[in-house]
Amino acid sequence: MLTMKSLASPYLQLGRRLGAAAALALAAGSASAGVKLRFTDPGNFADMPFAAAERARVLEGLTEHFEKLGATLPAGQELDVEVLDLDLAGRVDPTFSRHQDVRVLRNGADWPSMRLRYTLRAGGQVIDSAEQNLSNMMYLDRVNRHDKGDLLRYEKQMIDEWFKEKIVPVRQGLAATR
Numbered sequence: 094m095l096t097m098k099s100l101a102s103p104y105l106q107l108g109r110r111l112g113a114a115a116a117l118a119l120a121a122g123s124a125s126a127g128v129k130l131r132f133t134d135p136g137n138f139a140d141m142p143f144a145a146a147e148r149a150r151v152l153e154g155l156t157e158h159f160e161k162l163g164a165t166l167p168a169g170q171e172l173d174v175e176v177l178d179l180d181l182a183g184r185v186d187p188t189f190s191r192h193q194d195v196r197v198l199r200n201g202a203d204w205p206s207m208r209l210r211y212t213l214r215a216g217g218q219v220i221d222s223a224e225q226n227l228s229n230m231m232y233l234d235r236v237n238r239h240d241k242g243d244l245l246r247y248e249k250q251m252i253d254e255w256f257k258e259k260i261v262p263v264r265q266g267l268a269a270t271r
Contacts, residue, residue: 128163128172130156139180139206149180154245155252161254170215172260177210178222194266205229205248213263221263227255 132152135141141149155176163172182205206228213221229251238253239246 127166130159131175158249173212175210180206227251
């Protein structure tokens, strides 16, 4: 007997496979003129959405944001970033929905954090390199320039601050010496 569930099942399986494939492709890395980004073992990150399609959206959103920042690097500079761990803002509340993760932001111990390793190069020479832990403990109490509808707005704000504090001064110092 055919049911709606049995008819939908192959499509659900296909959707899961496509979502997983997209997540794997993003995890393998992305490169643009100014940035090379890799996600190291995103399946073991501290906090990622349960659904494969949502995981892929998170990785894609972060990739696009790093690429946008990388595009601001001067010609000849390249930033390599390896994301080692990620904890998204808020916590998933399973009581809301079984079909889509619902994140509840409470301004407690649920701030976004990320562990990354980066190398900034100019003309093939390493000018800065480190492993860092980023966090945004006051994420709900600060002005955020990212769209309120952006599900990664707090993570992007945290990345922006890191870029402004760690990458921009190095690239400006390098430009001043030339």
